[in-house]
Amino acid sequence: MFKDKPSLSWWIYAIPLLPLAIYLSDLTSSQNQAWFISINQQTARLPDLIWTSLSMLGNGWSVFALALPMLLFARKPLYAAIISGVFAGIFSNLAKTFFNTSRPAGVIDQGVIHIIEHPLLHSAMPSGHTMTAFSIATAIYFSLDSKNKTMGLILFILAAGAGLSRIAVGAHWPEDVFVGCALGITSGLIGAVLVQYVPTSLFAIKAWPVKVILIASLMCLYLLITDTIDFVLNANLQIVLAGLIIITWIQAIPRIIDQER
Numbered sequence: 279m280f281k282d283k284p285s286l287s288w289w290i291y292a293i294p295l296l297p298l299a300i301y302l303s304d305l306t307s308s309q310n311q312a313w314f315i316s317i318n319q320q321t322a323r324l325p326d327l328i329w330t331s332l333s334m335l336g337n338g339w340s341v342f343a344l345a346l347p348m349l350l351f352a353r354k355p356l357y358a359a360i361i362s363g364v365f366a367g368i369f370s371n372l373a374k375t376f377f378n379t380s381r382p383a384g385v386i387d388q389g390v391i392h393i394i395e396h397p398l399l400h401s402a403m404p405s406g407h408t409m410t411a412f413s414i415a416t417a418i419y420f421s422l423d424s425k426n427k428t429m430g431l432i433l434f435i436l437a438a439g440a441g442l443s444r445i446a447v448g449a450h451w452p453e454d455v456f457v458g459c460a461l462g463i464t465s466g467l468i469g470a471v472l473v474q475y476v477p478t479s480l481f482a483i484k485a486w487p488v489k490v491i492l493i494a495s496l497m498c499l500y501l502l503i504t505d506t507i508d509f510v511l512n513a514n515l516q517i518v519l520a521g522l523i524i525i526t527w528i529q530a531i532p533r534i535i536d537q538e539r
Contacts, residue, residue, distance in 0.1 A: 286420060286467070286470065286471065290420070290467065291467060293463055293467075294459075294460040294461070294463040294464045294467075295460075296460075297456040297457070297459040297460040297463070298456070298457070298460040300456050301453050301456035301457050301460070304452065304453055304456070305453070310451050310452055310453045311382075311385070311386065311451075313451075313452045314382055314386075314391075314445060314451050314452055315386070315390070315391065317442070317445045317446070317452065318382070318391050318392050318445055318446060318448060319391070319392065321392075321442065321445065321446035322392035322446070324446075326394050326447075326511060327511050328443075329394065329443040329446040329447050330394060330395075330443070330447065330508065330509040330511040330512050331511075331512065331515060332436075332439040332440050332442070332443035332446075333407055333440060333443040333444065333447055333449075333508055333509070334507060334508060334512055334515060335407075335411050335436050335437065335439065335440040335443075336405075336406070336407025336408055336409075336410045336411040336437075336440040336441075336443075336444070337407060337410070337507055337508055338363060338367070338410055339498050339501055339502065339507060340502075340507055340512075340515075340516075340519055341359075341363075341410060341411070341414055342363075342494075342495070342498050343495070343498055343499075343502060343519035343520070343522055343523050344519065344522065345359055345414065345418075346491070346495055346498075346522060346523055346526045347522060347525070347526050347529075348418075349488060349491060349492070349526060349530060350526065350529055350530060350533070352422075353481045353483075353488070354421050354473060354476075354481055355417070355418040355421040355422055356418075356491075357421075357473050357476060357480075357481075357487065358417040358418065358420075358421040358466075358469040358470050358472075358473035359413075359414045359417045359418050359421075359469060360469075360491070361417065361468070361469035361472050361473060362413040362414060362416065362417035362465045362466045362468060362469025362470070363410065363413060363414065363417075363465075363469075365413070365464075365465040365468050365469065366406075366409045366410050366413040366461070366462055366465040366466075369409065369461045369464070369465060370404065370406040370409050370410075370458075370461070373403065373404050373457070373461065374401045374403065374404070374406070377402070377403035377404070378400075378401070378403075379401075379402040379403045379451075379454075380399065380400060380402060381397075381398045381399055381400065381401075381402040381449060381450065381451070382402075382448055382449075382450070382451060383397035383398060383399055383448055383449075384397075384399035384400065391448050392446070392448055393447070393448035394446075394447040394448060394509065394511075395447075395509050395510060395511070397448065398448075398449050402450060402451060402454050403451075403453065403454050403457060404454050404455075404457035404458035404461055405441065405444045405449075405450040405454040405455045405457070405458035406458065407440055407441075407443075407444050407449075407450075407458070408437075408440060408441035408444055408450070408454070408455045408458030408459055408462060409458040409459075409461050409462035409465065410440075410462065411436070411437035411440035411441065411462065412434075412437045412441070412458070412459050412462030412463050412465075412466060413461075413462040413463070413464075413465035413466040413469065414433070414437075414466065415433035415434050415436065415437040415462075415466065416434075416462065416463045416465070416466020416467055416469075416470065417465075417466040417467075417469035417470050417473075418430060418433055418466075419431070419433055419434070419466075419470075420466070420467065420470035421469075421470050421473055437459075437462070441455040441458065441459060442455075444458075447509075482537065483530070483533050483534055483537050484534050484537040484538050488530070488534070489534070492526075492527065492530060495523050495526070495527070498523060499520055499523045499524070502516045502517075502519050502520040502523070503516070503517075503520050
């Protein structure tokens with residue numbers, strides 16, 4: 279009834295300790311503000327659209343839309359990503375309440391730093407976008423077949439880009455990003471482990487989780503069409519993501535109907 283139990287190597291569970299160690303090192307060196315200003319000013323040389331687009335990789339709704347086509351060919355990694363996203367959301371809310379720190383725009387003169395569109399002032403630690411990006415990347419990567427692992431590494435490059443973008447847009451300190459990375463990887467590993475316990479029958483295209491995910495995608499579609507996801511600059515990308523959802527529906531519904539006959 280159940281798939282094989284988790285087989286992740288023990289050392290994999292230590293991966294979140296690396297960004298956490300960098301965070302602790304930065305605490306002792308007190309270079310957080312200097313790092314932020316330097317990175318923020320250097321990244322400002324590139325077009326804002328690059329950073330707002332990368333930032334979308336850490337927004338739950340946009341990531342959901344990007345991952346939805348996996349419903350057609352890679353449901354196990356998709357389920358792992360959704361599970362990890364739930365834990366990432368819980369960890370993010372708890373951590374933000376616990377730390378309750380100010381964002382760069384609330385500490386540094388806003389004329390000195392590059393802020394895209396609108397300044398954020400509160401709830402800095404940790405970076406929720408970074409956490410989401412790394413949780414999804416980790417969950418998918420460790421749920422992939424071994425033959426697809428190399429291609430899956432691209433997900434971590436994109437997640438790192440999402441984390442860097444949060445400094446580039448002026449929303450987060452480097453420390454926020456490192457902690458978000460650590461908690462995100464932890465959430466992803468939880469998703470990769472728990473998905474191993476999902477009954478094989480629930481990975482079928484006609485299974486109820488598939489239908490629940492498709493129904494949830496309608497809310498995502500509505501938000502992409504009617505709301506602003508983080509930045510106005512992302513309006514065109516939101517249309518593309520909305521198109522992905524529609525295409526997935528067009529492909530999935532006939533398969534479900536065919537399987538249920």
